[in-house]
Amino acid sequence: xxxxxxxxxxxxxxxxxxxxxxxxxxxxxxxxxxxxxxxxxxxxxxxxxxxxxxxxxxxxxxxxxxxxxxxxxxxxxxxxxxxxxxxxxxxxxxxxxxxxxxxxxxxxxxxxxxxxxxxxxxxxxxxxxxxxxxxxxxxxxxxxxxxxxxxxxxxxxxxxxxxxxxxxxxxxxxxxxxxxxxxxxxxxxxxxxxxxxxxxxxxxxxxxxxxxxxxxxxx
Numbered sequence: 749x750x751x752x753x754x755x756x757x758x759x760x761x762x763x764x765x766x767x768x769x770x771x772x773x774x775x776x777x778x779x780x781x782x783x784x785x786x787x788x789x790x791x792x793x794x795x796x797x798x799x800x801x802x803x804x805x806x807x808x809x810x811x812x813x814x815x816x817x818x819x820x821x822x823x824x825x826x827x828x829x830x831x832x833x834x835x836x837x838x839x840x841x842x843x844x845x846x847x848x849x850x851x852x853x854x855x856x857x858x859x860x861x862x863x864x865x866x867x868x869x870x871x872x873x874x875x876x877x878x879x880x881x882x883x884x885x886x887x888x889x890x891x892x893x894x895x896x897x898x899x900x901x902x903x904x905x906x907x908x909x910x911x912x913x914x915x916x917x918x919x920x921x922x923x924x925x926x927x928x929x930x931x932x933x934x935x936x937x938x939x940x941x942x943x944x945x946x947x948x949x950x951x952x953x954x955x956x957x958x959x960x961x962x963x964x965x966x967x
Contacts, residue, residue, distance in 0.1 A: 750796070754821035756917075764878035770799070772887060772955050773858055776963040777803050779953075780856060780885035786810050791877060793842050794818075794860020799825025800887075801835045804856060815849070816840040840906050842870040850879040862932045872945040883967040884947065887955075890935040890962050935962050937946040942966045 750757070777800065787810045792801045795815035805813050806830055816838045817823050823837045840846050855874050864870045874884055933941065939950045947966035954962045 750817075750819035751821040754797065754825045756818065757822065758799070768961075769859075772961045773803050775873070775955055776858070776885060776887040777807055777856070779963060780854065780883065780965060781807055784808070784854065784883075787812075789851065790814065790856060790859060791845075791847065791852045791874075792853060793817065793845075793857040793874065795837070796822045796826065796858075796860070798823070798829060798832050798835060798837075799839050800832040800858045801826070802829060805831065805834055810910070812836075814852075816842070816845065818842070822948045826907055837957060842873065845873050845877050847877045848883075849876050850902075851877050853879060853882050855882070857885070859889065861886055861888055861938075862928045867933070867938075868945060871942060875946045878967075881967060882941070883965060886938070886964045886966075888938075888962060888964070889929045889932070889960065890927060890938060891932045893934055893936075935964065939964055947958045 771920070781804075786808060788808060789812040790797075790808070792803055792804065792815045795801050795817045796819070798815055801813055801815040805811060807853065813835045815823065815826070815835050820839045823839065824913070826832055827835075828835060833834045838846065842860075842864055850900075855878055857874075872929060878884060933951050934956055935954075939952050942964065943966075948966065950966040952962055952964040954960075
């Protein structure tokens with residue numbers, strides 16, 4: 749599905765979020781990098797069209813940046829962007845990452861983990877490839893504790909699929925988006941899962957009113 753919509757994926761994101769997806773990434777990445785050195789080795793899991801990877805590299809120009817995604821077309825689309833030259837891309841499955849244990853200082857994932865078949869297994873993989881004390885940041889649309897009339901009943905259910913079809917011509921992909929949010933974990937459930945797979949410190953915060961987009965940081 750993501751390979752199918754890769755060429756119009758960024759445009760759809762800009763339209764559907766009114767450009768706020770970029771602001772969410774910038775804010776979340778700034779929080780993730782607080783206190784970090786200038787030369788970290790970073791993994792971006794579910795890197796897609798490399799928006800997050802490029803922002804990470806802008807924030808830490810001397811970092812070693814690895815971008816992994818299951819959808820090859822998304823990565824190839826990202827490699828056409830200015831600022832992507834220093835990013836090493838890898839078609840990879842988050843359930844079995846092709847990196848050695850303890851390879852990374854930081855791991856980052858934005859709007860990806862909802863799509864993982866085995867969430868606990870994939871989070872354990874991220875824990876494995878991080879060095880002891882390494883930090884993980886996850887920016888995601890978590891399932892809200894209670895149904896929100898406007899966001900869940902109106903915008904996500906009706907407006908998003910219509911906009912997605914208008915921009916990309918693919919209505920199925922953008923019916924999947926609200927369904928994936930409704931079927932995902934709440935932020936508190938996800939924080940508990942990270943603790944279960946071995947992260948000692950887990951904290952989360954909402955980056956948008958009503959918990960529309962949230963960041964969870966663990967190490």
